[in-house]
Amino acid sequence: MGRTLIQKxxxxxxxxxxxxxxxxxxxxxxxxxxRTGSVSLKGLEAAGRKVRNPEQVFCTMxxxxxxxxxxxxxxxxxxxxxxxxxxxxxxxxxxxxxxxIGDDRQGIVHVVSAEQGITxxxxxxxxxxxxxxxxxxxxxxxxxxxxxxxxxxxxxxTLAVNKPKSMRVAFDGTLGFGVTAKDMILHRIGEYTAAGxxxxxxxxTGSVIRALxxxxxxxxxxxxxxxxxxTGLIPPDDTTxxxxxxxxxxxxxxxxxxxxxxxxxxxxxxxxxxxxxxxIDCADIVPKVTWGTSPGHTGQIDGVVPSPTEAPDANTQTSxxxxxxxxxxxxxxxxxxxPIDAAFIGSCTNSRLSDLREVVKVVKGxxxxxxxxxxxxxxxxQVKLAAEAEGIDKALVEAGFEWRESGCSMCFYAGGESFGxxxxxxxxxxxxxxxxxxxxxxxHLASPTSVAASAIAxxxxxxxxxx
Amino acid sequence: xxxxxxxxxxxxxxxxxxxxxxxxxxxxIPSREMKGVTKDGLSVGLFxxxxxxxxxxxxxxxxxxxxxxPFRDAQILLSGENFGCGSSREHAVWALKEWGIxxxxxxxxxxxxxxxxxxxxxxxxxxSEDTVKAFAAAAEKGAEAGICxxxxxxxxxxxxxxxxxxxxxxxxxxxxxxxxxxxxxxxxKQDDAILAFREKDKAQRPWVYL
Ligand code: SF4
Numbered sequence: 303m304g305r306t307l308i309q310k311x312x313x314x315x316x317x318x319x320x321x322x323x324x325x326x327x328x329x330x331x332x333x334x335x336x337r338t339g340s341v342s343l344k345g346l347e348a349a350g351r352k353v354r355n356p357e358q359v360f361c362t363m364x365x366x367x368x369x370x371x372x373x374x375x376x377x378x379x380x381x382x383x384x385x386x387x388x389x390x391x392x393x394x395x396x397x398x399x400x401x402x403i404g405d406d407r408q409g410i411v412h413v414v415s416a417e418q419g420i421t422x423x424x425x426x427x428x429x430x431x432x433x434x435x436x437x438x439x440x441x442x443x444x445x446x447x448x449x450x451x452x453x454x455x456x457x458x459x460t461l462a463v464n465k466p467k468s469m470r471v472a473f474d475g476t477l478g479f480g481v482t483a484k485d486m487i488l489h490r491i492g493e494y495t496a497a498g499x500x501x502x503x504x505x506x507t508g509s510v511i512r513a514l515x516x517x518x519x520x521x522x523x524x525x526x527x528x529x530x531x532x533t534g535l536i537p538p539d540d541t542t543x544x545x546x547x548x549x550x551x552x553x554x555x556x557x558x559x560x561x562x563x564x565x566x567x568x569x570x571x572x573x574x575x576x577x578x579x580x581x582i583d584c585a586d587i588v589p590k591v592t593w594g595t596s597p598g599h600t601g602q603i604d605g606v607v608p609s610p611t612e613a614p615d616a617n618t619q620t621s622x623x624x625x626x627x628x629x630x631x632x633x634x635x636x637x638x639x640x641p642i643d644a645a646f647i648g649s650c651t652n653s654r655l656s657d658l659r660e661v662v663k664v665v666k667g668x669x670x671x672x673x674x675x676x677x678x679x680x681x682x683x684q685v686k687l688a689a690e691a692e693g694i695d696k697a698l699v700e701a702g703f704e705w706r707e708s709g710c711s712m713c714f715y716a717g718g719e720s721f722g723x724x725x726x727x728x729x730x731x732x733x734x735x736x737x738x739x740x741x742x743x744x745x746h747l748a749s750p751t752s753v754a755a756s757a758i759a760x761x762x763x764x765x766x767x768x769x
Numbered sequence: 770x771x772x773x774x775x776x777x778x779x780x781x782x783x784x785x786x787x788x789x790x791x792x793x794x795x796x797x798i799p800s801r802e803m804k805g806v807t808k809d810g811l812s813v814g815l816f817x818x819x820x821x822x823x824x825x826x827x828x829x830x831x832x833x834x835x836x837x838x839p840f841r842d843a844q845i846l847l848s849g850e851n852f853g854c855g856s857s858r859e860h861a862v863w864a865l866k867e868w869g870i871x872x873x874x875x876x877x878x879x880x881x882x883x884x885x886x887x888x889x890x891x892x893x894x895x896x897s898e899d900t901v902k903a904f905a906a907a908a909e910k911g912a913e914a915g916i917c918x919x920x921x922x923x924x925x926x927x928x929x930x931x932x933x934x935x936x937x938x939x940x941x942x943x944x945x946x947x948x949x950x951x952x953x954x955x956x957x958k959q960d961d962a963i964l965a966f967r968e969k970d971k972a973q974r975p976w977v978y979l
Contacts, residue, residue, distance in 0.1 A: 317966045318959055322940040326959060328966055330977050338858065340806045351953065357979045381804045388806045425977060432857035432881060448859035448885035449808075450952075458956045460963055464939050466880075496791060497851040500877055530854055532880050553976035561976040596791050617790045617849055617898075624789070714856075717801035735795045735855060737818055 304571025306468045307537050308503045311443040311568070315426050323465045329455045331358055331420060331427040334398070335411045336389035337365035337716070338430035342452035343392035351457045356397040359456065360420055361389065363403050364410045368718065369679050369711040373403065379718030396456075407550075409682025409708040412436040412650040416520065417684055419549025423538035423565040428455050433650050433732065434533075435526040439519035440546065441538030441568050443503075446527060466532035467501050467577040470570075472508035475584040480766035482660075483518035484652060484730070484749035486510070487525045488590035490582060492600030499531030502578060505570060506536045510584045516545040517656040524651045525732050528597040537569040589765055591637050592734045592747040594625030599734070601637050603752065603764045609633035628736055629744050630724070638764055642746075643725040644675040645757035646739070647703075649713040652730035652750045653681030658689050662697045664754040664768060670702030671760025675721075677704045679711040703757070715740045728756045775890045776949035780871055780919045784929075785834050785843035786905035787816075792848055793855030794882060798864045811860050812867035835868075840908075845917050847905050848875040850898065853882025862889045872919050874901055874926065887942045888952055892921055894936045904928050921947055 305313070318326040334342060339361055346353065353359055366382045367373060375386050386403070393400040401408040407418060412433055415421045423441035428434060432446035447455070455461050473486055491498070504526055511522070519536050526534030536542075543562055546552050553561050589603040599622070601607065607626065610633065613619035626633065631640070647653065647661060658680065670676040678698050680686040686708050689695055695705045712719060713731045720740025721727050727745050730753050734745040746762060755765040802814025813827070815835075822830045829836045835843070846865070852875040853861060862885040865873070871891055876898040878886075886893045896904075907929035908915030918927040921943065925935045945952060956963075971978050 318962050320941050324939055324941045326956065326962075328963070328970065337803075341808065341859075344806055345808070349953070358977075385806055422976065424974075430857060430859070432855065446857040446881055448857055448862070448881060448888065450859055450888045451884060454953050454956065457953050458960075458963060459967070460956060462941060462952065462956060464942075496854065497877065500851065501880065530851060530879065551979060557976045561974075564974065598791075621790050714795075715800050717804065733795075733855065735793050737799055738795055741801075741818075741824070 303575060304573035306570045306574045306576060307505055307535065307568060308443070308468050311424060311426070312465060314424070317460055320462055324462055325465060326460050327426060327463050329428055329459055329461055330425040332452070332455050333411050333415050333420070333427065333429040334359070334361040334452070335365050335431060336363050336367070336385045338449050339452065340385050340389040340392060341449040342430055342456060343396060344388065345449065345453045346456055347392065353396040353398065353456045354459045359398045360401070360415070361393045361398050362401040362408055362411050362414050363389065364709045366716060366718070367403055367709050369706040369709040371707060373707055375403070377718055379716055382718060406683045406687065409684065410650045410653065410710055412524070413654065413681035413685065416440060417549070417682055419546055419552035422546060422552065422561070423542055424568050428452070428461065432527045433524055435531070436520050436524040436650055438526065438533050438535030439516065439523040440542055441535060441565065443533065443535065445533040466503040469499060469502040469504045469531070469578040469580065470576045471504050471506050472581040473506065473510040473584055474508040474581065475510065477510060477584045478588065480589055480751070481587050482749040482751060483514060483521040485587050485590045486584065487522050488592065488597065488600045488747060489587045491525065491529050491597045492590065494529070494580065496528060496596045496598030497530045499526065499529035501532065503532045504534040506534055508581070511536060512539065515656060516541050517654040520654065521651055525597065528732055538565045589749065589752050591728070591752065591762055593629060593631055593637055594622065595628050595734055595736050596621065596625070597732070597734060597747060599625055603638055605637055607631045607633055607635045607637060638762055640762045641726070642674060642728050642756055642761055644721050644727040645753050646677050646712055646727055646729040646731065647750050647753050648677070648679030648681070648711050649731040650681065651732040653679060653685065655685050655688050657730070657750045658685070658694050661750050661754045662694050664751050664765060665701040665703070665758060666697055668701055668758045670757045674757055674760050676702060676757040677706065677712065679706045680708045683708050712739055714738055728753050728762060774949040774951060777871065777890060777892050777921050777946040779921065780844060781916060782844035783839050783842070783915045784845035784847050784874065784904055784908050784917045785840035786847040786908050787834060788847065788849050788902070788905050790849035791851045791854055794853055794858050794861040794879070795855055797853065797861035798858065803858065803860045808863045809867070811864035815864040815868050842869065844869055844871045845919065846870050846873045847901050847908065848873065850876040852878050854879035857881045859885045862886055862891060866891055874904065874917070876901055887945060890946065890949065892919065892946055894919065894926060896926065896934055896936055900928065900934055903930065
């Protein structure tokens with residue numbers, strides 16, 4: 303029987319079979335950030351252990367640093383400085399490469415890791431951060447772990463992992479006008495629930511995936527964890543290899559040639575069998591916006607807020623009722639037209655250069671509606687520089703957006719900056735959980751262009767009508 | 770800083786039901802409750818948004834189950850499917866552990882959360898939704914009615930109704946919990962294999978080695 307891509311990567315990294323489906327896997331890369339990486343490094347220090355092969359371990363500052371201009375170690379979060387200085391000290395002591403505040407390689411961990419060529423096709427990579435699955439878009443086996451597992455990976459170069467089941471999700475057909483990678487992924491979670499991928503590693507395939515530019519592929523894999531999956535990945539192809547070529551940590555010369563030859567073998571065999579298969583016709587997808595407090599609570603822009611009485615089961619009914627109460631929405635209410643207080647474009651889901659270019663197309667010559675706080679946070683300092691070189695920052699500021707330094711920013715609330723209580727935000731991020739973007743803040747997830755169109759309209763808007 | 774691993778063999782405790790589905794780690798420990806670079810002192814922030822009517826002033830919500838006797842001392846939590854989904858923050862587990870929870874029973878768990886539990890001496894038990902709901906219904910009736918007995922060695926849970934339900938757990942996870950082993954120490958027993966893998970791999974995939 304043929305092997306899936308997941309199986310091939312699993313086999314290539316197996317150090318020892320631990321029985322019962324558990325495997326000791328070799329970890330090619332570990333990436334840390336100041337929020338949880340600091341805890342892993344301190345834990346290791348306290349146990350008197352050392353980082354093995356620190357040259358393959360990287361760290362960035364993204365979660366706690368402010369994104370306001372002129373930022374330094376002091377943060378809006380009262381104890382933020384402690385995280386920053388502890389991480390810096392521990393990373394330096396361990397001999398790890400750190401992309402610190404002020405370094406032009408700094409940025410959101412999963413954006414930076416791809417951008418610098420630290421993640422390559424076929425690698426295993428972990429980070430104490432759940433959206434590490436983003437990097438599966440390069441054909442790497444990458445997933446999020448806890449801080450204690452982080453210590454384990456750092457100290458031993460391995461992790462003991464239970465093998466996930468395999469799932470293939472095929473996106474075929476044609477994407478409609480105004481429909482983006484973000485809508486694809488929200489659609490899938492909406493159709494198959496936020497628990498639909500539990501225990502599975504997903505291979506994304508199909509003609510639409512093959513046609514997607516690399517940056518959009520990151521968006522697809524980013525939200526695998528919102529589907530409760532172990533991770534998601536896309537078989538590397540020319541698009542992937544072109545993307546990796548010439549990146550700072552990518553191989554060169556003969557080593558590059560050997561690597562490419564190997565990467566071309568990284569795809570499932572024709573007769574590979576998956577534990578589960580889903581196929582999605584992209585013609586069915588329209589711009590998506592969430593109405594509730596789980597990414598599974600996804601509706602379509604031209605739809606209405608569902609009624610809990612129509613929920614498929616009692617649990618879902620309760621969760622819908624709670625979500626509607628938190629979100630202050632009524633069953634049957636059209637999603638389009640709900641007034642917003644703020645619009646946020648950023649995060650490891652949607653903050654890359656191509657996202658920002660699309661946003662500019664929507665907002666150029668228009669103004670953010672009065673009373674709407676609109677913020678754009680580039681995914682990395684490199685994205686920021688590249689965007690500024692082509693005037694994206696000016697176009698956004700002219701339209702009434704704030705333009706910031708790179709970081710996670712208001713993708714989540716750690717005690718620093720946040721949106722206000724009960725404020726309604728449309729956001730290009732990945733989680734609409736209660737209190738995620740601030741105490742009692744109401745989050746609607748959508749694509750960056752839908753967020754931009756809504757910022758202009760002052761209410762949740764259909765980007766297809768503006769574009 | 771590494772909290773000592775406590776061995777887990779059997780546990781008898783009242784079980785506290787929080788029967789929502791998809792309880793995410795942001796709900797278990799909100800971001801703003803993770804104030805320091807440490808694993809300690811997190812239990813005060815456990816379920817903060819539900820547990821307090823005024824989070825800043827720490828005014829307890831008397832309706833929240835963990836604020837009510839006998840559930841305040843529960844070592845077992847019952848919940849709906851996909852418990853611990855969302856953010857990878859291990860703080861959720863450290864907060865539960867410091868509060869005194871040693872076992873969570875649910876129809877399914879967030880994958881990262883499940884692994885974090887095992888590594889910190891908390892036993893995650895998967896039982897069918899109907900079973901967990903029956904336990905929860907019994908628990909709502911009061912202390913004596915809500916006792917669950919968990920036996921990890923035998924891999925079963927005896928519910929308040931007296932029926933015994935078996936559960937699955939990977940052998941390595943079970944060993945770690947039962948023996949209270951430190952996972953790093955356990956792995957380093959295989960260090961020869963790790964080093965041999967690295968030498969062989971270096972020749973095959975030189976581009977990986979920066
Ligand atoms: S941008 Fe948001 S989701 Fe991404 S790593 Fe940062 S906090 Fe996590």
